[in-house]
Amino acid sequence: MPTGVAIRDPRRQLFEAAERLLLRAGPTALTSRAVTEEAGVAKGVLHRHFTDFDGFLTELVRSRIARLEARGEGLIAGAGTGSVADNLTAALIDVFDAVGVAVVSLVIARDELRARLRALGSPGIPLMAEAAGVLRAYLAAEQDLGRVTGDADVLAPTLLGAAHLLFADRESPAPDTAAVHRVVTTVVSGAVR
Incomplete structure (x- = not known):
């Protein structure tokens, strides 16, 4: 994954990636690695914006x-x-x-x-x-x-x-x-x- 490249709205980008994965493969397909790969970002991006993966999922549902x-x-x-x-x-x-x-x-x-x-x-x-x-x-x-x-x-x-x-x-x-x-x-x- 590219590093040092600014991402305009990383939270939205990660949420959209998770939604695509949910639609394509269901809830069992959601892992932090799968989401970041789908979003085209480094794995650290998710952990920079959320406490952990369940924190990410919590915010996805809250959105x-x-x-x-x-x-x-x-x-x-x-x-x-x-x-x-x-x-x-x-x-x-x-x-x-x-x-x-x-x-x-x-x-x-x-x-x-x-x-x-x-x-x-x-x-x-x-x-x-x-x-x-x-x-x-x-x-x-x-x-x-x-x-x-x-x-x-x-x-x-x-x-x-x-x-x-x-x-x-x-x-x-x-x-x-x-x-x-x-x-x-x-x-x-x-x-x-």
Whole structure:
């Protein structure tokens, strides 16, 4: 690997390399050597920016959580517009994009990573728990507007779990929008006005 060459955004470069590896080979393929090779940087770059490899993975997942929460703010701000089912369908497709599914697999596969994320305040299965929180907040906003009558505390994890089952098989193509929409409308059918 080249040395002495300035890297514009090493953290982003390493995160993108890890995401490519996750997509191509799954969570077991992630090692510090594999990530730095994929990123085209010296191994020391990772350790210069992160305490250790699990620290790197923790920040990778936290970056996905931050992305999710930022998009969730837009979803919540849009309460009262469009159809509830369409809004939920789009949100779930976003949560479970290919990288999102791979990151959930990574979190489930690595005990130390999960422990570190929980120590930072991510309950349950990190990323999934935050996604449930975003859905819960959106449904609560729709309840305040009178468009949803069901219990957001029950609907949010039910939607998330049902969608995860649709997307979890990384070997098969992702479900199409119609399939996700069908699940969403079934789950919320008794709760949406």
